[in-house]
Amino acid sequence: MASIPQPFQSLCERDTQAEYAHLDDSTISVTNSCTTAQGMVSRLQGKAVVTDPESLAQFSVNFFAEPQPSDTPNYVVTYLDEDYSLAVVGNPDRSAGWVLSRTKTLSARQWEDAKSVLADRGYEFSHFQLTPHTVSH
Template sequence: MKWSGRCAIAAVGAGVGMAMTAMPAQAAPMSADLWQPLAPVEKLDVERYVGDWYQLAAVPQPFNLMCAKDTRARYEVLDPTNVSVQNTCTTWAGDQSGIAGNARVTDTQSAAQLHVSFPGVPFQDGLDGPPNYIVTYIADDYSWALVGDPLRTSGFVLSRSPAVDAAGWSEIRRVAESRGYNACTIVTSPTTEGKKEIQPLCTI
């Protein structure tokens, strides 16, 4: 999902909706075709997905360049088809920045494709629209996720923890590449408790 140029974090919600029952996490097909739209997971358990997430890495976007570290998102279920979105980060000046929005489920079968909107943000201020946030991978324990848009022009690695070990980064890279991403276009997002430097995922 996206957030405006004021704050950075994978701002989308959590697939809401008709999939409120607990279901086993399933990943999208492992063989990604770059010419096919990014595939969602088969079913997203929204109740498990909502809550707090840290952005550990992302495809750089103009609207998140002001965020220096600790980019986070908080999602809360509003009703069967809507999730509130609250994105925050620490700017290069050391200030806190944030923006609030809404994520609306566009795919009730998987609940993993959403349209995220933010009031006052050009081209993204309408509650309804095509999916711009797709959960394409979710760990079995819902500890981390990979989300993006249909054309892979955006991509966000979200984690419940602000830090992961070397094995965790290797897994993140493997999953990103299996979903059709070039790991060199995804760069790390510094966190106070985790990785401090900004570097391409392909170099980790």
């Protein structure tokens, strides 16, 4: 729904998605996709290794090579709504962040929750760019 844009997102114009799949007890696959200005779908695949087995909310994610076991996360789930409909994720130095949703739109309450969480976690909402999504009727 919103992100601090990263280099791999430079081609993305709309419909950004992240899909996760369980591979084993400590690894998940990550597939990021979006629609470019030319209407093409851009995809980037990677793997995430759990770095904190207690919380299961911190990962070492790598899109360009096999992730190496590490105690240092670069992807932290910092908020998860009770019904798993909204999540806020970022990296420890706050140079990357994402507001993720299971739907293509967020209610006013969800946006306020996301902004509040971002502020509480030390993020500046003005650094985030909203991601337009094609909503079919």
